Structure formats: structure tokens, C-alpha cells
Amino acid sequence: MKIQYLGTAAAEGWPGTFCRCPQCREARRLGGKNIRTRSQAVIDDRLLIDFPPDTYMHMLAYGLDLPSIGTLFVTHSHQDHWYPEELMLRRNGFAADMAGILDIYGNDAVGKSLEQSLKEVEESPSDMPRVAYHELKEFCPCQVEGYVWTPLKAAHNPKENCFIYMVEKEGKRLLYANDSGYFPEETWEFLSGLHFDLVSLDCTLQKIRLKTGHMGLPNNVDVAERLRKIGCADSRTKFVVTHFSHNGGWLHEEMAVRAAEYGFCAAYDGMTVEV
Numbered sequence: 147m148k149i150q151y152l153g154t155a156a157a158e159g160w161p162g163t164f165c166r167c168p169q170c171r172e173a174r175r176l177g178g179k180n181i182r183t184r185s186q187a188v189i190d191d192r193l194l195i196d197f198p199p200d201t202y203m204h205m206l207a208y209g210l211d212l213p214s215i216g217t218l219f220v221t222h223s224h225q226d227h228w229y230p231e232e233l234m235l236r237r238n239g240f241a242a243d244m245a246g247i248l249d250i251y252g253n254d255a256v257g258k259s260l261e262q263s264l265k266e267v268e269e270s271p272s273d274m275p276r277v278a279y280h281e282l283k284e285f286c287p288c289q290v291e292g293y294v295w296t297p298l299k300a301a302h303n304p305k306e307n308c309f310i311y312m313v314e315k316e317g318k319r320l321l322y323a324n325d326s327g328y329f330p331e332e333t334w335e336f337l338s339g340l341h342f343d344l345v346s347l348d349c350t351l352q353k354i355r356l357k358t359g360h361m362g363l364p365n366n367v368d369v370a371e372r373l374r375k376i377g378c379a380d381s382r383t384k385f386v387v388t389h390f391s392h393n394g395g396w397l398h399e400e401m402a403v404r405a406a407e408y409g410f411c412a413a414y415d416g417m418t419v420e421v
């Protein structure tokens with residue numbers, strides 16, 4: 147399996163849309179890997195995770211073939227992961243010659259918000275965007291395009307069932323875990339004994355240890371340690387940290403060095419990892 151990180155920032159991007167903090171000023175000056183867009187990833191060039199406002203930019207920057215992508219998994223309804231208004235452009239008159247329906251998978255909050263967006267554009271059945279929604283329940287796997295996707299519980303926004311995803315194909319297994327704080331116990335129980343080839347973790351506030359909602363590097367170290375203890379990770383497991391906020395304070399080069407001290411790889415926009 148191949149995962150490409152299309153965006154690696156927290157909600158406001160880095161530099162933040164309206165921010166002039168020292169880290170955002172420095173990112174603007176240096177450019178390159180210091181420019182981070184809102185979080186999105188693609189598995190094997192054809193299964194999307196999350197749909198942020200920067201999806202259009204990801205299409206342009208990385209040659210993402212959006213018209214032919216038929217599957218989208220959404221982690222939760224926060225604006226940096228889910229921007230349904232853009233999907234309304236899958237209507238006649240806005241898009242021609244698409245490959246077919248886009249199947250979208252996610253929780254009840256994402257489903258409701260999609261419904262709302264659809265209501266706003268409702269004109270006639272032939273004008274509706276070509277999307278289909280499938281609501282998932284935590285810990286219940288679904289089979290899509292030869293992959294098994296299982297949503298697990300994240301510790302993020304108590305107002306909705308935020309998901310992290312386990313993705314399996316042909317003996318390979320990866321965990322895509324943002325946005326999340328240190329995992330809830332139910333998720334730990336589910337994970338016990340399952341070996342992962344790749345673990346991708348939320349590192350929003352970088353140097354800062356957080357209680358819940360998001361993580362920093364100290365929390366990532368705790369998660370990796372527990373994963374190793376319960377048989378989920380070993381020397382073959384690749385760890386990636388991502389979803390960085392400018393409030394964390396480390397530009398890419400420093401983030402990469404700090405992450406490497408624990409054997410982790412700091413993601414950057416466009417980065418590809420194969421397992």
C-alpha cells in the first residue's frame with residue numbers, strides 16, 4: 147500500500163490564513179516543506195481520506211485525478227477535513243464526463259452536513275451532485291475496492307463520533323489516526339495484537355503534551371510505546387507524525403529532527419510512504 151500526504155496542517159493551515167505569528171512569517175519566507183495545507187491523504191492514488199478546502203489545490207499540485215476517484219473516507223466534520231460545498235460542483239453544468247458516483251463514508255455528523263448541502267442545491271434529480279453517502283459505525287469494517295476499512299474511535303470532539311481508520315489490504319495494515327488525542331480504551335482493546343506496517347499520528351501541538359483532543363510529540367511517544375507493548379508495532383512498523391499547527395512552534399526542519407529522535411518521520415505536503 148502507498149499513502150500520500152496531500153496536506154499536513156491543522157485547521158488554519160501553516161501559514162495560517164490570517165496569521166502573522168513568527169512561525170507563520172518564517173514559513174512564508176522559507177516556503178518549501180514549511181508550507182502546510184489542510185489535512186488530506188490518498189491511498190494508492192485512488193482512495194481519499196478527508197476532503198478539506200485545499201482539495202482543489204492538492205489536485206493541481208500533485209496531479210490528483212479527482213474526476214476518476216470513486217471513494218472518500220471522512221474522519222469527522224471539522225472544516226479542515228470536510229468541505230461539502232465543493233462536492234456540489236459534481237453537478238451537471240459544473241462537471242462533465244466524470245467516471246461515476248463518489249461513494250463517501252463517514253459518521254452521522256458528516257452525513258447530516260452533506261444532507262444540508264444537498265438541500266441547498268436541490269433543483270431537480272438530474273442536477274444533483276453524483277455522490278452516495280454510507281454511514282459507518284465504529285469498529286464495524288467495510289469492504290471497498292478490495293480494501294477493508296474499519297473506523298475506530300478517536301478522542302477528539304465529544305460532540306460527534308470522530309473516526310480514525312484502520313486500512314487493510316493483502317496482508318498490509320495501516321492506521322490513519324488524526325484528529326485524535328491519546329486513544330480511548332475501546333480503541334486500545336480493539337487494536338491489541340494487530341500488527342501495523344504504518345502508523346500515522348496526530349502531532350498538532352508538536353512539543354506540547356495534551357490531555358485530549360489532539361496530541362503532541364510526547365503523546366505520540368506514549369502511543370508508540372503502548373502499541374509496541376501490545377504487539378501492534380515492532381521494528382518493521384513505520385511511524386509518521388502529521389497535522390501540525392503553527393502554535394506548536396517547530397518549522398519542518400526542526401520537527402523532522404525532533405521526530406527522528408524517536409524513530410518517527412515528520413510528514414510534509416506531498417510526501418509518499420510505501421509499505
Ligand SMILES: [Zn+2]
Nearest residue numbers: 156157226325
Ligand atoms: Zn484537523
Ligand SMILES: [Zn+2]
Nearest residue numbers: 165167170392
Ligand atoms: Zn501563525
Ligand SMILES: [Zn+2]
Nearest residue numbers: 222224302325
Ligand atoms: Zn478536528
